[in-house]
Amino acid sequence: MILLTGYQIAEKIYSGVNTVIYRGIWQKHNLPVIVKTLKSEYPTLEEITRLRHEYKIRKNLRNIEDIVNCYRIETNQNGVALTLEDFGGLALSKFLTATKINLKQFLEIAVQLVHSLGKIHQNQIIHKDIKPHNIIINPETYRVKITDFSISSRLVRENATPSYPSLLEGTLAYISPEQTGRMNRAVDYRSDFYSLGVTFYEMLTGELPFNAIDPLELVHCHIARIAPSPRSLKPEIPEAISAIVMKLLAKTAEDRYQSADGLRFDLETCLAQLQGSGNISDFSVGNADRAGQLLIPQKLYGRETEVAALLAAFDRISGVEPPQPPLSKLTGVGFFLAKPSKNIQG
Structure with a gap:
C-alpha cells in the first residue's frame, strides 16, 4: 500500500508490469479517485517520463466526458502518481468475465466506445493501446470510458520500427499490423480501429481473433492471416455485425473504416433495427464512411x-x-x- 499525502488509499485494484492502480479518497475534496503509480520503488527515468507523458496527453482531453479524467500528477516517494476520476467502474475485461452481454448491450457499449475514440482522434491523438483492459465500464449504468494514454501519440502519423515482440509498444494480442513495424507502413489513427476490431471480436465471441503461444507467430498472424469471421464461430451473430468487425480487422488501413462517424453510423443502424424489429438485416457496411483526416494513401496505384x-x-x-x-x-x-x-x- 502506498502513502500519498492528502489521499486515503482504500484498496489495490490492479498490478501490472510497471504500474499499480489503487482506489481511494482525495481527502481535500472528499472525492473518490483512482491512483495510478509506478510499481518499482526506484523507477527509471523512462518510467517516470511515460507517466508524465500520459498526464500531458490527458490534459488536452479534459473537455471530453468519454475518457477517464485526470485530476493531478503528484510526487510519490521516488516517482510520480496520477490521480484519476473514479466513476464506479471496472475494466471491461473483468466485466466480461463476470457478465455475459447480449447483442443489444454489445451495440450500446460499442456505440459509446466509437464516439469516445472519435473525440480522441479529433484532438489529433492516436491511442495505440485500445483493449478491454483500457476500457472502464460502470456495471450498473453501462457507461464506458477509455483510459491509459501512456503510449499515446499526438502525431497524425508516425513510423513504427521493427523490434522484438516484447519491446513493441502496445499489447501484442490487440496490436495493428502496421504497429508491429514490419509492414513498411506508418501508424495513424486507423491503427486504433484495428485494435477496436479485436476488442469487438472478443466481446462477441469470447475469443481473440488469433491465438498463438509464440510472440513472433502472433505478429505473423496480425500481418498475414485472416481471422475467422465472428459469425463462423457463433452463427447467431448477424452478418452485418460480423462484417463490421471484419472490416475493422482489415490488414491495410485503407480497407478499414476511415472515420469514427462512418463506423458509428453502421453500429447505430444495427441497434435501431434490433430495437425496432428484433432482427438485424444484412446491408453493405461502410457506405456512409468518409475519410476522417486528409491522409496520403500508402499504396502505389498503376505503377x-x-x-x-x-x-x-x-x-x-x-x-x-x-x-x-x-x-x-x-x-x-x-x-x-x-x-x-x-x-x-x-
Missing part, C-alpha cells in the same frame, strides 16, 4: 510498369537475369526484393 523497369535496371546492373513474370501487384509503399539486403522504395 507496375515503373516497378518492372526498376527491377530490370537492378538486375541488369547486378548481372542477374530479370525475374519472370514481372511484379504485377504491390501492396505497400515500399517492397523488398528477393535478393538479401536489397531494398527499393516505391
